[in-house]
Amino acid sequence: MRIREFQKQFEQIAPQAIAWKGDNIGLLLGRESDTIKNILVALDLTMDVAEEAAKKKANCIITHHPLLFHPLKNITADSRVGELILFLTENRINLYAAHTNLDSVKWGVNFSLAQSLGLTNVEILSPLNGSLTQIVVFVPHDHVEVVANAMHEAGAGMFTKYDQCSFRGEGIGTFRGLNDAKPFLGKVGKHERVQEVRLEILVENWKTSSVISAMVKAHPYEEVAYDILPLLNRNTEYGLGAIGDIPKKIPQNKFFELVKKTLGVRALKYSGTSNMIGRVAVCGGSGSECIADAVSRKADVMVTADLKYHTFQDFEKKILLVDAGHYETEHVVLPVLAAKIQEMFKRNNHSGKVYITKHSTNPVHIF
Numbered sequence: 001m002r003i004r005e006f007q008k009q010f011e012q013i014a015p016q017a018i019a020w021k022g023d024n025i026g027l028l029l030g031r032e033s034d035t036i037k038n039i040l041v042a043l044d045l046t047m048d049v050a051e052e053a054a055k056k057k058a059n060c061i062i063t064h065h066p067l068l069f070h071p072l073k074n075i076t077a078d079s080r081v082g083e084l085i086l087f088l089t090e091n092r093i094n095l096y097a098a099h100t101n102l103d104s105v106k107w108g109v110n111f112s113l114a115q116s117l118g119l120t121n122v123e124i125l126s127p128l129n130g131s132l133t134q135i136v137v138f139v140p141h142d143h144v145e146v147v148a149n150a151m152h153e154a155g156a157g158m159f160t161k162y163d164q165c166s167f168r169g170e171g172i173g174t175f176r177g178l179n180d181a182k183p184f185l186g187k188v189g190k191h192e193r194v195q196e197v198r199l200e201i202l203v204e205n206w207k208t209s210s211v212i213s214a215m216v217k218a219h220p221y222e223e224v225a226y227d228i229l230p231l232l233n234r235n236t237e238y239g240l241g242a243i244g245d246i247p248k249k250i251p252q253n254k255f256f257e258l259v260k261k262t263l264g265v266r267a268l269k270y271s272g273t274s275n276m277i278g279r280v281a282v283c284g285g286s287g288s289e290c291i292a293d294a295v296s297r298k299a300d301v302m303v304t305a306d307l308k309y310h311t312f313q314d315f316e317k318k319i320l321l322v323d324a325g326h327y328e329t330e331h332v333v334l335p336v337l338a339a340k341i342q343e344m345f346k347r348n349n350h351s352g353k354v355y356i357t358k359h360s361t362n363p364v365h366i367f
């Protein structure tokens with residue numbers, strides 16, 4: 001399996017389009033044509049991780065945090081980033097980053113965090129805005145199945161637990177072919193009235209152009225009439241954070257113990273209070289911007305990281321807010337990520353191994 005194929009398949013389950021604008025994800029260093037031997041996954045790239053990859057013959061490292069974020073003026077061993085790039089290049093190791101796209105999928109960082117805490121009924125906490133489009137196309141009656149199927153095949157009409165979703169309304173389409181037109185129905189120069197179906201299908205923005213191409217290809221008309229309508233609906237399939245329930249409510253202290261034990265945290269920072277905890281919101285890493293959604297969705301507690309003093313203060317009376325550490329709230333995704341890639345290897349009859357780094361890459365220590 002080559003890096004190119006890996007990218008294509010991985011980005012079907014963690015699309016680049018759902019990442020934050022300005023994030024730096026995908027293949028950061030390497031060659032798409034390289035054949036993958038083994039893969040090593042880690043939250044961050046450190047020299048320990050890079051050396052471990054070389055030792056395990058893993059010629060591809062997948063990290064959550066992108067090593068490259070700002071433009072570089074030079075690549076020398078004098079800087080941390082430069083030294084790592086030199087090492088990877090000298091050892092021909094590819095570097096791939098899955099950052100906010102991995103935060104925003106239902107199997108990613110936040111769902112892994114929710115599942116590790118034993119939450120049930122888990123949903124996206126802050127669904128993605130502006131990612132849905134409605135395609136409306138007018139199809140002659142006896143071609144509607146062919147066109148709809150082509151659009152479904154290209155990925156349109158999927159909604160939560162359903163696929164092949166569409167709406168079909170009957171109506172009359174009119175047209176008159178001019179001069180060199182070659183109408184599929186009727187005659188040139190004659191006003192025609194045709195029984196048509198108004199076919200409406202929902203699509204995620206990043207699939208729009210391939211769905212339109214498939215639709216136009218399957219449509220019998222010389223000129224296809226269609227609308228592309230951006231929707232304001234939020235996309236509940238993708239987004240930041242997760243929210244779910246503890247099956248049986250537990251007191252605050254017991255919840256704190258659960259978080260510490262599950263995530264391997266020695267100390268928690270928190271503000272506010274909650275007697276009994278049932279509804280739990282989480283956002284691995286820096287999740288300050290999801291706190292308002294946790295409050296409005298009536299969570300008893302929000303577990304996240306990188307909280308500022310004034311954020312604790314602002315929400316003190318609104319929600320029990322817990323800072324469990326950035327690394328600690330994210331590392332739970334590594335076994336899930338490794339398992340997803342191992343499944344992909346299996347599907348592709350690739351015999352390589354997927355390793356989880358044995359090193360903690362957490363730069364923060366507690367005394």
Ligand SMILES: [Zn+2]
Nearest residue numbers: 285286326330
């Ligand atoms: Zn992070």
